[in-house]
Amino acid sequence: MIGHVTFKNSSVRYSDKGKGNVIVLLHGFLESLHIWDNFSDCLSKQFRVISIDLLGHGETPCIGYIHTMELMAECLKSVMDSLDIKKFVLAGHSMGGYVALSFYEKYPHQIAGLCLFHSTAMPDSEKRKIDRDRMVLVVKQNRRQFVSDLIPKLFAKENISKNKNDVTVAKQIAMNTSKQGTVAALKGMKERSSKELVLKNAVNSVLFIIGKKDVILAWENLLLLATLPKQPVTVVLENAGHMGFYEAPDETVAALENFARTCYSL
Numbered sequence: 001m002i003g004h005v006t007f008k009n010s011s012v013r014y015s016d017k018g019k020g021n022v023i024v025l026l027h028g029f030l031e032s033l034h035i036w037d038n039f040s041d042c043l044s045k046q047f048r049v050i051s052i053d054l055l056g057h058g059e060t061p062c063i064g065y066i067h068t069m070e071l072m073a074e075c076l077k078s079v080m081d082s083l084d085i086k087k088f089v090l091a092g093h094s095m096g097g098y099v100a101l102s103f104y105e106k107y108p109h110q111i112a113g114l115c116l117f118h119s120t121a122m123p124d125s126e127k128r129k130i131d132r133d134r135m136v137l138v139v140k141q142n143r144r145q146f147v148s149d150l151i152p153k154l155f156a157k158e159n160i161s162k163n164k165n166d167v168t169v170a171k172q173i174a175m176n177t178s179k180q181g182t183v184a185a186l187k188g189m190k191e192r193s194s195k196e197l198v199l200k201n202a203v204n205s206v207l208f209i210i211g212k213k214d215v216i217l218a219w220e221n222l223l224l225l226a227t228l229p230k231q232p233v234t235v236v237l238e239n240a241g242h243m244g245f246y247e248a249p250d251e252t253v254a255a256l257e258n259f260a261r262t263c264y265s266l
């Protein structure tokens with residue numbers, strides 16, 4: 001079912017499927033809870049799966065001109081509190097992973113396991129920060145062009161034609177993200193701090209799903225990052241870029257399902 005929770009006077013959309021131990025899925029930049037449609041159908045056979053539209057994405061409105069990862073984490077907290085869910089496995093795709101780390105830093109006792117799905121604990125490099133400012137300008141001038149250029153780059157080159165429908169869906173979802181939502185997320189990501197210590201001190205298992213053809217986050221860096229937690233689980237996708245849930249759906253569903261089963265000792 002689809003539901004809504006009020007956070008700072010705004011209505012946050014979430015989806016709630018299945019029964020049992022909970023897995024929460026957070027989408028990335030320019031995405032919405034719909035990128036998890038296939039995932040939540042599969043995972044909800046064994047788990048209760050919650051996904052939400054992060055601030056300024058999907059049907060959740062903007063609440064400011066900068067959406068920090070901490071603010072988005074508070075929004076998640078509101079949804080979980082209103083559903084009275086105390087403990088869950090939390091998986092975040094890219095920007096969703098940044099939000100997941102912020103949530104974990106503040107509310108570690110609520111997490112049964114953490115999954116960084118093509119995501120990192122590293123902050124933006126100085127170069128990336130300059131790129132973010134440039135992207136803000138491009139979005140303000142021509143958001144549609146920005147989206148058309150960006151989305152195909154998220155897929156491995158050889159998957160662009162193979163995953164033609166997924167590229168189209170990802171573009172449509174991205175086109176529906178408002179200019180303000182896009183800019184607020186870019187500024188929020190630019191501001192985020194390092195979460196390496198959060199990973200080092202993690203008392204839970206951390207699953208890293210890494211695409212070998214990811215042009216946003218280099219797989220070699222993510223492999224290094226995966227050495228930080230005490231209990232890492234690493235899955236490297238040979239033929240995926242930044243969109244493993246579309247490019248390698250069976251492998252990534254199985255990875256998350258097995259991980260959640262272990263976290264809940266099923």
Ligand code: MLT
Nearest residue numbers: 028029093094095096216
């Ligand atoms: C995402 O997919 O969420 C973004 O590409 C993350 C980023 O730009 O750092």
